[in-house]
Amino acid sequence: MRYPLVLTLLLWYAIKPQAQTLISCGTDIIAQQSADTNPTYANEQLAYEVAYRHKLRSPVSRKKSNNVLFLFPVVIHILHDCSPIGSDNNPSDTKIKEVLTRTNERFSHSYTNAPSFESPLYGIDTEIEFCLASVNPDEEFTTGILRHNDSDYSSGPITELSPYFGESLAWDPSQYLNIFLVANTDVAGVYLGGSERDFIIINTTFLWDGLLAHELGHYFSLKHIFSNEVDQACPLNTDCLLQGDFVCDTPPKGMAGKNGGTCDLPSNSCDADEDDLSENNPYRPVSMGGLGDQADMLSNYMDYTGDCWAAFTQGQKARMHFNIEERRMSQLLGSITTCMETPPLYEIALEAVQIIQDTITSTWIPIITIANNGNADVTELQVTFSAATTRFSNEYATKIEPNTITSITLPSVDFPSGLQEVFISIAPSDDTIDAYIGNNQTCLSMDFGTSVSSTSNCQPIVFTKEVIVCNNNARVDGHAGPGIFRDTFPMSNGCDSIRILDVVVSSARIVSEIDASICEGEILEGRSEKGAYIDIFTSSTGCDSLRILNLSILPTLEETVAISICNGENYQGHTTTGTYIDTLVSYSGCDSIQIIKLSVEDTGNCLTTNTIESLIAANITFYPNPATERLFIQSTVQETISYAIYSITGILIQQPSLLKERNEVKVQEWTPGLYFIQFTTKKGHSTRKIVVE
Numbered sequence: 001m002r003y004p005l006v007l008t009l010l011l012w013y014a015i016k017p018q019a020q021t022l023i024s025c026g027t028d029i030i031a032q033q034s035a036d037t038n039p040t041y042a043n044e045q046l047a048y049e050v051a052y053r054h055k056l057r058s059p060v061s062r063k064k065s066n067n068v069l070f071l072f073p074v075v076i077h078i079l080h081d082c083s084p085i086g087s088d089n090n091p092s093d094t095k096i097k098e099v100l101t102r103t104n105e106r107f108s109h110s111y112t113n114a115p116s117f118e119s120p121l122y123g124i125d126t127e128i129e130f131c132l133a134s135v136n137p138d139e140e141f142t143t144g145i146l147r148h149n150d151s152d153y154s155s156g157p158i159t160e161l162s163p164y165f166g167e168s169l170a171w172d173p174s175q176y177l178n179i180f181l182v183a184n185t186d187v188a189g190v191y192l193g194g195s196e197r198d199f200i201i202i203n204t205t206f207l208w209d210g211l212l213a214h215e216l217g218h219y220f221s222l223k224h225i226f227s228n229e230v231d232q233a234c235p236l237n238t239d240c241l242l243q244g245d246f247v248c249d250t251p252p253k254g255m256a257g258k259n260g261g262t263c264d265l266p267s268n269s270c271d272a273d274e275d276d277l278s279e280n281n282p283y284r285p286v287s288m289g290g291l292g293d294q295a296d297m298l299s300n301y302m303d304y305t306g307d308c309w310a311a312f313t314q315g316q317k318a319r320m321h322f323n324i325e326e327r328r329m330s331q332l333l334g335s336i337t338t339c340m341e342t343p344p345l346y347e348i349a350l351e352a353v354q355i356i357q358d359t360i361t362s363t364w365i366p367i368i369t370i371a372n373n374g375n376a377d378v379t380e381l382q383v384t385f386s387a388a389t390t391r392f393s394n395e396y397a398t399k400i401e402p403n404t405i406t407s408i409t410l411p412s413v414d415f416p417s418g419l420q421e422v423f424i425s426i427a428p429s430d431d432t433i434d435a436y437i438g439n440n441q442t443c444l445s446m447d448f449g450t451s452v453s454s455t456s457n458c459q460p461i462v463f464t465k466e467v468i469v470c471n472n473n474a475r476v477d478g479h480a481g482p483g484i485f486r487d488t489f490p491m492s493n494g495c496d497s498i499r500i501l502d503v504v505v506s507s508a509r510i511v512s513e514i515d516a517s518i519c520e521g522e523i524l525e526g527r528s529e530k531g532a533y534i535d536i537f538t539s540s541t542g543c544d545s546l547r548i549l550n551l552s553i554l555p556t557l558e559e560t561v562a563i564s565i566c567n568g569e570n571y572q573g574h575t576t577t578g579t580y581i582d583t584l585v586s587y588s589g590c591d592s593i594q595i596i597k598l599s600v601e602d603t604g605n606c607l608t609t610n611t612i613e614s615l616i617a618a619n620i621t622f623y624p625n626p627a628t629e630r631l632f633i634q635s636t637v638q639e640t641i642s643y644a645i646y647s648i649t650g651i652l653i654q655q656p657s658l659l660k661e662r663n664e665v666k667v668q669e670w671t672p673g674l675y676f677i678q679f680t681t682k683k684g685h686s687t688r689k690i691v692v693e
């Protein structure tokens with residue numbers, strides 16, 4: 001399907017209150033030229049309008065279910081000439097998202113302080129919404145924002161830029177709504193129609209939600225509500241479906257702009273409002289059931305009245321819905337997937353880059369602002385700078401939580417002197433893969449010369465610093481908080497750097513919890529008993545921090561072993577019958593007391609005596625050791641013997657039980673580590689080590 005080849009050139013004046021740039025409009029001239037020179041264009045235009053009028057006159061078409069939401073996936077292409085991310089010509093992801101959010105609020109007429117109008121036809125919810133595409137044509141994740149460092153195509157007349165954009169950069173217009181932001185061109189904004197193009201170009205200097213709403217109106221086939229710039233006369237209004245902007249509830253208007261009126265007190269430049277007597281015209285005479293003659297609708301997005309802009313009309317909504325239902329269902333169906341992709345685990349984006357000169361050392365300090373768009377913490381960051389033939393790459397430990405934006409001041413970098421194009425790229429360096437690397441690099445053109453002091457090219461470097469204090473009287477760098485303070489610091493190159501100091505008062509206490517253990521009899525910070533202790537410390541920022549100390553006491557292990565040895569042998573250095581107490585260091589690092597009941601047998605008895613140690617050695621086997629799930633203990637002992645299992649800290653893990661021929665202990669839920677099995681007979685007891693993994 002071919003679309004009408006509409007070229008809507010918008011040359012702009014007073015598009016926003018603060019930008020009084022005078023540019024005129026070429027819309028009607030270009031449209032007329034197209035109709036004169038391109039029969040296909042003329043025929044398609046005619047066919048579109050015939051179908052539109054047919055639709056409006058058909059009673060069925062006016063019945064529309066409530067709360068239909070048309071959602072369009074948008075891709076933003078930014079073309080700049082080595083402008084750093086976050087600058088006017090290369091706006092940050094955050095700025096783009098803010099503009100799109102406010103554009104959505106204009107389309108739904110739901111923004112804060114959106115005016116209400118006497119006419120029920122004004123200021124309606126268009127039920128059209130836009131999202132940034134989250135899937136690209138190759139079905140990979142995207143943020144919907146593409147940045148091109150391109151000195152050839154970041155500036156120039158629309159007629160030179162648009163063929164390249166259409167042929168080389170635009171994503172399939174039947175799937176995506178393409179918007180190009182350029183550093184400079186001959187219009188503030190323009191919608192270029194036709195199936196080959198079908199995209200919007202915005203001069204980035206003029207990027208704001210009002211202008212975007214205007215151009216999107218053109219995208220959905222709305223025309224300016226004023227007649228044209230050529231004759232500037234009031235249009236005929238004998239059939240409002242055939243004349244003017246083909247929308248009956250926008251009052252006829254000759255000239256663009258305010259024509260002497262103000263947003264609150266508009267003039268009434270045309271008296272043809274009542275001329276169409278049919279029911280199509282809501283402004284037919286009051287005597288015929290109409291609303292009568294109207295003042296100029298300066299609030300309409302399709303006029304040139306930037307600071308008044310606040311409304312689409314019911315009729316404009318119907319024309320946009322007609323355009324969508326007849327021409328744009330493919331974008332709409334695509335949006336089911338392209339708008340809905342869930343955020344990936346790892347996705348970081350450069351939001352802004354500044355390089356400032358230290359006023360004392362004259363070294364160059366980069367400050368980068370990073371957004372974490374993923375679902376996981378970023379813990380390490382690799383930052384690479386390339387300038388001329390020099391390349392610096394460093395890894396920095398940092399923590400950026402999901403859905404946050406953080407500014408990081410990096411150690412100074414020794415950039416080569418003179419005017420340089422610096423390329424800066426970031427990557428998560430902890431073996432994670434960034435889902436979208438299109439927003440990980442930027443270019444920055446800067447003069448690192450130290451000898452020339454020029455103030456003519458000064459752009460103040462602005463950086464923000466947040467300080468948290470704990471009461472309203474705290475002073476930070478001479479400012480009594482809380483508040484936002486602006487300080488100017490001169491740099492050695494004669495330019496200023498501006499610091500935005502945000503002093504925040506927080507009563508929140510920082511709570512931390514630590515676990516510690518000591519041996520029985522030892523003292524930690526005056527404590528020798530098991531328990532949870534709360535201490536309050538004052539941090540360097542004057543804020544209280546509260547620490548919970550969970551103290552556990554490791555018991556002294558005591559074990560008794562009964563040992564028989566033959567005369568002439570020794571057991572741990574002992575050679576005569578008796579009770580010995582040895583102090584050892586256990587695996588926990590605490591003392592372990594071993595009581596040895598040693599009997600030394602004479603040679604005759606020695607062969608037949610069965611000590612507990614030799615009894616166990618000869619008759620008991622346990623396996624596997626280390627054990628992971630189950631431990632088996634096999635016994636061929638005839639006499640009664642019991643066993644119990646203790647942790648390394650002496651805690652009873654398994655109650656004493658009688659040893660059978662085959663015993664099974666389930667250990668899979670035990671904490672991995674060292675355990676002791678204690679075997680007991682009436683002769684005494686003996687301990688063996690087992691390891692659970």
Ligand SMILES: [Zn+2]
Pocket residue numbers: 008009010027214218224
């Ligand atoms: Zn326009």
